[in-house]
Amino acid sequence: xxxxxxxxxxxxxxxxxxxxxxxxPGKVIGFLDLAGAWDPxxxxxxxxxxxVGIFAFGMAKKRTVDFFGGAIRWPSSSxxxxxxxxxxxxxxxxxxxxxxxxxxxxxxxxxxxxxxxGFVVAMVVGMAIFEWLEIRRTGDx
Amino acid sequence: xxxxxxAFSPWMALTxxxxxxxxxxxxxxxxxxxxxxxGILGGLLRPKTGDTGWRISFLLGLVAAPTVYGVFxxxxxxxxxxxxxxxxxxxxxxxxxxxxxxxxxxxxxxxxLSRLSPRSLVATLTFMGAxxxxxxxxxxxxxxx
Numbered sequence: 206x207x208x209x210x211x212x213x214x215x216x217x218x219x220x221x222x223x224x225x226x227x228x229x230p231g232k233v234i235g236f237l238d239l240a241g242a243w244d245p246x247x248x249x250x251x252x253x254x255x256x257v258g259i260f261a262f263g264m265a266k267k268r269t270v271d272f273f274g275g276a277i278r279w280p281s282s283s284x285x286x287x288x289x290x291x292x293x294x295x296x297x298x299x300x301x302x303x304x305x306x307x308x309x310x311x312x313x314x315x316x317x318x319x320x321x322x323g324f325v326v327a328m329v330v331g332m333a334i335f336e337w338l339e340i341r342r343t344g345d346x
Numbered sequence: 347x348x349x350x351x352x353a354f355s356p357w358m359a360l361t362x363x364x365x366x367x368x369x370x371x372x373x374x375x376x377x378x379x380x381x382x383x384x385g386i387l388g389g390l391l392r393p394k395t396g397d398t399g400w401r402i403s404f405l406l407g408l409v410a411a412p413t414v415y416g417v418f419x420x421x422x423x424x425x426x427x428x429x430x431x432x433x434x435x436x437x438x439x440x441x442x443x444x445x446x447x448x449x450x451x452x453x454x455x456x457x458x459l460s461r462l463s464p465r466s467l468v469a470t471l472t473f474m475g476a477x478x479x480x481x482x483x484x485x486x487x488x489x490x491x
Contacts, residue, residue: 208399211407214404215406220415221368223412224361224362228422231426239478240347241348244349245349245354247359249356251455251456251459252360252363253364254363254370254456254460258460261374262371265461271377276378278378278380284465285465285468293447295439295442296439297475298439299435299437299438300451300477300480301481305436305440306440307383307384307441307451311383316424324433324436327437327438328440329391332384332387333391333441336445
């Protein structure tokens, strides 16, 4: 049952990305291009998602377990540090260069967009480099 | 600033956004987890026992989306103006940066802002700012792309 819900949630998320226009890098760049002809659509995507999210996360915060009785896992870190800002900067630069972030890239890959395939392979390599550095840093594997 | 009225699609954006919010809502309430794509995918690289099934189910649903969408209507276009080397560089940066900064547009941008996390607000402002700056440099200063 859990697995089925996770599948359906993934599907909903992918459909949301397709409907909203986030899977088109041209549209994402149109949003990021403040100095050109600006397309504000993506602000509406974020706005729509957050309107629903505020209610849901407000509800979730009052609970200690999810609807199936499993623990709700909140992110453990609350410090604003160099890793957070540095990582977000590097991500933002990559996002601006190609117009893909992780979700839309995976959906576009599944839709058969050749450059999305190249992007996702490189993205997984980037994630693997992170894991490798983490193993070296913490000495744990 | 000029608005690109021809490209502006507020209703589709809002509808899609509501669906993204709903998916994130179901995930935290039913599954007890933050819906963040980079974390869900990245967590598969050093898999822990009992921690992979949910990730794979979610990702299979995500990649099934174009097929399901295609049953109803033709898929929206995906215009990738960046060249191959730029796409590869961007992929490396996005993969590393999202893991180093603990999240991307979904985990920080949607879930983090929804739960009013100061960390996610800083991350979102930072990656958006970087995105605005890079597009400005590429399109208007260097005239590249």
